[in-house]
Amino acid sequence: ETGVTQTPRHLVxxxxxxxSLKCEQHLGHNAMxxxxxxxxxxxxxxxxxxxxxxxxxxxxxxxxxxxxxxxSHLFLHLHTLQPEDSALYLCASxxxxxxxxxxxxxxxxxxxxxx
Amino acid sequence: TQLxxxxxxxxxxxEGENLTVYCNSSSVFSSLQWYRQEPGExxxxxxxxxxxxxxxxxxxxxxxxxxxRKDSSLxxxxxxxxxxxxxxxxxxVSYDKVIFGPGTSLSVIP
Numbered sequence: 001e002t003g004v005t006q007t008p009r010h011l012v013x014x015x016x017x018x019x020s021l022k023c024e025q026h027l028g029h030n031a032m033x034x035x036x037x038x039x040x041x042x043x044x045x046x047x048x049x050x051x052x053x054x055x056x057x058x059x060x061x062x063x064x065x066x067x068x069x070x071x072s073h074l075f076l077h078l079h080t081l082q083p084e085d086s087a088l089y090l091c092a093s094x095x096x097x098x099x100x101x102x103x104x105x106x107x108x109x110x111x112x113x114x115x
Numbered sequence: 116t117q118l119x120x121x122x123x124x125x126x127x128x129x130e131g132e133n134l135t136v137y138c139n140s141s142s143v144f145s146s147l148q149w150y151r152q153e154p155g156e157x158x159x160x161x162x163x164x165x166x167x168x169x170x171x172x173x174x175x176x177x178x179x180x181x182x183x184r185k186d187s188s189l190x191x192x193x194x195x196x197x198x199x200x201x202x203x204x205x206x207x208v209s210y211d212k213v214i215f216g217p218g219t220s221l222s223v224i225p
Contacts, residue, residue, distance in 0.1 A: 042215040045212075048211070050211075102163045104160065104213075106160075109156070
């Protein structure tokens with residue numbers, strides 16, 4: 001248990017569906033992240049939030065829409081996904097951006113399958 | 116484009132054996148982290164190294180950061196089945212950017 005909780009753990013959705021992934025951290029961290037982990041590819045950073053403000057969007061398609069209502073919660077809204085979007089989506093947090101690469105804590109991930 | 120390479124990609128060994136996995140890049144990193152990820156779970160941070168030449172030990176695991184801060188190694192002594200997992204290295208590019216390697220998948224057979 002790292003203090004970062006993701007729900008749901010597994011999700012199967014059709015290409016026309018709309019769904020949301022949720023991430024919650026009780027570590028008092030101010031920075032939160034979404035990563036995508038595909039088979040045989042390195043983790044890809046998707047979005048970065050620092051004090052609820054988005055600071056990074058690594059050319060992620062608009063069918064992925066993040067939301068950070070407060071420092072403890074992060075959502076990833078999904079719509080009109082493609083089968084190639086099937087992957088493990090990981091949420092992470094750190095005390096601040098400066099500690100992104102020294103003390104990041106990951107959730108267990110949501111295994112997403114798009115059919 | 117900055118890349119991290121890890122080798123070997125897959126490793127299967129018997130319980131009790133020693134092993135070393137590597138993380139290499141042509142880029143210099145401000146820090147380097149090692150994670151272990153078990154199937155169906157998120158990565159768990161094992162260690163962070165920040166100084167060139169630094170060596171850190173965590174029980175049976177020894178981590179080394181290269182002098183030039185471009186590479187790192189992880190040595191496991193007397194591997195146990197509980198060491199099975201995907202070992203990821205991640206390099207700090209700047210204070211707010213980190214890149215991950217593809218990982219080494221380790222299987223320790225009882």
